[in-house]
Every structure is written in structure tokens, then in C-alpha cells.
Amino acid sequence: MNRREALQRAGLVLGYAVSAPVLAGVLKGCKAAPELTFKPDFFNPDQAAIVSEVAEIIIPKTDTPGAKDVGVPGFIDKLVKECYSKEDQDRFLAGLKEFDEGADDFMDLDHDKQVAYVKKVHDEALAAMKSGASKERPFILKMKELTLVGFFTSEPGATQVLQYEAVPGAYRGCVPLSEVGKTWAT
């Protein structure tokens, strides 16, 4: 038997879905929206833009590729569409809306403010999870999880940021970390 645990799936149906129209960016100053790196299938363009920026903030391009470079936004779009139940999708979109409203239009913030906002929401969410105040994983942590999955199952994530060996050939059970180097991707 495998020791890995089943992914916990949400139990209760949340009644009816959130209404679709995502605030028609009224009354907001216009800032050129960054171009999407993928064609969303599940998200609308506004949602896709937020998902992309948040993913890139969680794993930015540094001397190695970032979330956008390896296609994480498209990965999230597909995964939420194909792997999430209707209830989980609705909850994800509701969380995204709330996240956006909390920033008073996330895409209107400049980059530094976006980063600061993501960090603030993220830290609060983690604290709430750890204190047990929040039971359901909040939107920002779902985003983080999806970003990590998308990134570290990608070739650059697995082989450039971490290390990966398709065919290790042997198992050595107890070796100094300095000999191994860094974390294995799998």
C-alpha cells in the first residue's frame, strides 16, 4: 500500500453559485492591463489576469524562470476547469472576487503594491489556518498550492530550481546534504 493520503475534498455544497458578472471596471482609472500569456478556457480575461499576476508574485522570474515562463497560469486555468468540482470552482471564483475587492481592484495597483497586498493576504490566511480560525483553505493558499504544483511539475521548476533524476539507479539512505545539494523534485 502507498502511504500517501487522499487529497481532502471539500464536503458541503455551498448553496447557489456566485453571480457571474465580475465588476465592470467602472469608475477606475485605466491602467494598461498586462498581456495574458495564455488563452483562458475557464477564467474570464479579468480573472485570468489576476491569477497570472498572483502566480508570478508567488514564484517570480529570478535567475531561473518564473510562474508565467513555465505556463503556470494556463495550468491553473485547466486544472480548475477539469479537476475541481462545481462547488470548488464556485468557491475558488468567489475567493478570487473577494481577493480582488479587498484590493479595491487588484489589477489597478502598481506592482509593489500588488506584491505587498498578496503578502499581507497570504500571511493572514496562513495565520488563520494555523490558529484553526479558518477551516477551508482560503483562496490565496489554493493559489499558492496550484502555483507550486504547476511550477514544480514543470521541467524548468523540477530541473533548474530543484533537482530531478529520471533514473537514479541506486538508493543511498543516509548521506550528507552537502553531497546531495538541493531538494529533489520527486
Place this chain on the structure above:
Amino acid sequence: MNLNTELQKNNSFDAIVVGTGISGGWAAKELTEKGMKTLVLERGRMVKHLEYPTAAMDPWQFPNGDRPTQEDLKQQGVQNRTGYTVKQSSKHWFVNDLENPYNEVKRFDWMRGYHVGGRSITWGRQSYRLGDLDFEANLKDGVAIDWPVRYKEIAPWYDYVEKYIGVSGQNEGLYQLPDGKFLAPMELNCVERELKKSMMDKFGRMLTIGRTAHLTEKLEHSPQRGTCKFRDRCIRGCPYGGYFSSLSSTLWAAEKTGNITLRPNSIVYELIYDDTKGKATGVRIQDAETGEQTEFYAKVIFLCASTFGSTHIMLNSTSSRFPNGFGNDSGELGHNIMDHHLSVGANAEAPGFDDMYYSGRRANGVYVPRFQNIGKDKREYLRGFGYQGGASRQGWMSMVAEMAIGADLKQAIQTPGMWTIGLGGFGEFLPYHENKVYLDKEKKDKYGLPTLTFDVELKDNERKMRKDMSREAAEMLSAAGFTNVKEYDKEIGPGLGIHEMGTARMGRDPKTSVLNKFNQVHACKNVFVTDGSFMVSSACVNPSLTYMAFTARAVNYAMDEMKKGNL
């Protein structure tokens, strides 16, 4: 020649084996190597060794990070109850639940795959012997019936199959877990070594590396198989033949004899019983693709269709001689279902090993042999449990719960996370007559065959044991100096151990058992059942090695009987 005799001739063999999984592969190898022209019938599709579509794929080649889609969950919702089998990399080895329904009076998890190789492709490969502690248990406890076999009779057959399939492990000289013929053991990692030492020092209990059907050395008799390359992708099928499966091993051997005819897509639905001869003359099959029904004939028949597969065939084979199912004079057919109860144990963090790591992916864990109700140790329940588990350092997934994001996260993630260690119990499940499976003739599957209905539950003895399973694990982890020790008990349904067994038990008395000690149907001498159905008690160790040993022994016996003219 008239048509009937023509058919009779073309469809006649020395032996028929039903199923190509762990038991069927062994029956096929042994029979063909003894010169028997053998027809091997398999209900699922053809698969040949090396035809493992996902075996060489890298993580980025799977959509959705290898997770199941909602559509997958619709098609394979029951198979997904394990939480780890319905993935893009392995889902094709498990049945479509919509096409293969069964009924549950109480929740029962029936995990299976229909294809050549059966579950020998996906099994976890953990391989342990039963000992006299197990073979004598029913008699001593006054539970169910006595095993008609003792360890010394089966030990040579364990030797025989271990040497052939290749089992890596360490002999420890324990009464409760007999030694075997092992290939070089795999290594424990640093934290596991620490736990091993602490358990011995503080409790006098053993922790050993898992005994697993992987090649850590080449096998001379199986040149087609290579050694394990430590990829931990076994569930997809191994292109190196690094672990034992019917495809990499026994069916290859059967093929080499030239005596095997393998027919996939052949659903055996009935044994043909000849009242005048007092024998089974063959089987009836339905072609899974064309729906055509055909008969095949042989002198001897081995049912190896897995515990419930064979039970289904036997329950469905009624005649004036056997109105309640084939060989079912005792009324025990379909009863006494056992499994191992699991998903209970404890986890902990292991501080102090931050500068140590490992390399390679060991598809094996540690094993803690049973220590309860042995010698002076007495518990408030019968029998006992072992633990399987292991230690590892957390990977990138653990970063979800860490504060870092951005460039910090990318940096932090390159240092492996905290060491964690877990021990999960595998508990013995007593045989209860009322834990049963039967046919629902009203509810048919898409082939028009009756479906199975399960009525199985854990009882008091298992529940009491579970409390001990998490408590003892936590105690040993704490004693080793590990921190944040957490007990768990995920009250799972039976079946999820995927060690289902017991529905046609063996015994000395035909009034209380279906098979004799050679897996031969008491009431029909030329039919043998050698999958998990024969088990009289479950012990607490993974059972497949035992099915192999009993299968090889049953073939040997059948051949002797045939020579003597008794079949």
C-alpha cells in the same frame, strides 16, 4: 467430423487457468513448465511486458500535475477511494466503475484491474511469510476453523517462490516473521536508523527494512529482468522488470515453454460440471468484445481470478449437484471475508538531522513485525498488527504552509524540508461467517452477468486493535525523541487494504470448508482455487507471497494426482 466434436477438439487443453494476476501467472508458469498444454483465460485486455504507456514519462508530461479530472472521478469514483491510484499515470490499470458495478450493504472498497497481469502490475510488492503463529491461531483461539497446513509444509514453497521472483529483505530470525531467501536488503535512511535503535533499546522491538519483490541483484534464471533503478514509478509498470509482476516474470516463463495459449477478453462466467463423471469438464466464457459465448475444456482447472473473481464464478456455477454454487456443500462459499484494516497509526517530525539527506527513490519502506500477543505480551484483543512506514524529508508541497513567497520561496525551497516519519498499522482481520458476498441476480452488469453484493464490517476485535495501533505507534515515535507526534485513525471501510480473502476457505472437513489443504475443491477433485479465497485467517502481513506459494504447491500436487490417475 461433426461440428461439435471439432469444437471439442480445438477447444480442449490439458489445463485451464482463469486469471493472469499474481496467482494465475504462477499457475500458468508451473503447469506449462510441467508440460501441460495450458489455456490461460483473462477477462481484460491484452498487455505485454514493456507495454506500459506511462512508465517512462516525466512529471511535466502529465496534464494537471497527474491529478484525476472530474470526469476520471465519475468513471472511477470507487477505485479512487484509495486516493492514490486514479491518476493520469496509473488510472488505466484500474477498472471503470460505471462498467463494473457492485453493490454495498455497507461500504466496501473493491479495488481491481482487468487486464493481462491483473494487479501484479500495481501491487505494492511487500512480501512476508506467514508462520506458525498464524497457522495455529484459529485452533488456539477457537476462531472459525483450523488451518489444515503448518509452516513446515509450506516453508519449502515459500523458498521456491522467493528465489524465483526475487525478494529484497533482511533476515531477522523472528518466530512471528519467518526468515526467507532474500536478495540484498535496501538501506534504511538516517531517521529510520534512529528509530530502529530506539525501538530495540527501549522496547526490545524490531524494525527492519521492508521485504519487497524488487531485484537488488540479477536473477540468473530470469535474464529478461534487470535490477531496480530506484525510480519509484512501479505502479505504472517497470520497463526494467525491476519488480515482480506476471508480465515481467511468470507469464514470460510460461511463454518460453511454448505450452501456453493466452486468451484475453475472455470472461469466464461458469464452470461446466459433469454429473456422471463427478468432474468439471471445462468453463464457459463470454467474449468481452464480441459478446460471443464459447466453451473450453480441460482435465484440470485452476481458478485464479482473484478472491471475488473466483467466488463470482463459483457462485454463478449452479447445477443439480451444486444448487448453491460450485463446491459449496459447506455453505461457506462467499463467507468469512477478511482484509487487513489500516489507515491508522501515527506521524511525527524528526529534528536533528537537518544536514542529512538521501538520494534515489526507494520504492519500499520500513517494517515493524507484530509484537502483540506473543509470548508474555497479552492484549485485550486477539491477534495483532505490524507497521509499515518510513521517514523522508518534506519537499516543495510543504511550502504551502510556510511563510515565504516570491524569490524567498524559490530560495527556501532548495533546502529540503523537515524530516517526517510515520508508522501505519496493518491489522489482522478475524474471519466472521456473517461477513459475506453474494450474487444479485436482478442487478446485472453490461454483459448480463449478475453483480456481487458485499455485506462486510469491522467488528469489536478490530476496533479495539485500532486503538492500540495508533497508541503504540505514537509511543514508539515519542520514545525515539521525535516531536509533534500525532495519532490518526481514518475509519476506512474494509476492502481498502486490497488484501481481500477467505471466501472459499480450506480445511480438513468438507462440512465446514470449500477446499482441502491442497486448494482442491473437496467436492470436485479437478478444480483448484489458489487466489486469496483459500485463506483461513488473514494474519497481519501482505498476503500475495502466500498465494504464490500455495499456487505452486497446488500445481505440484495436481500433477502428482494426475500421474496417479486420481484426477
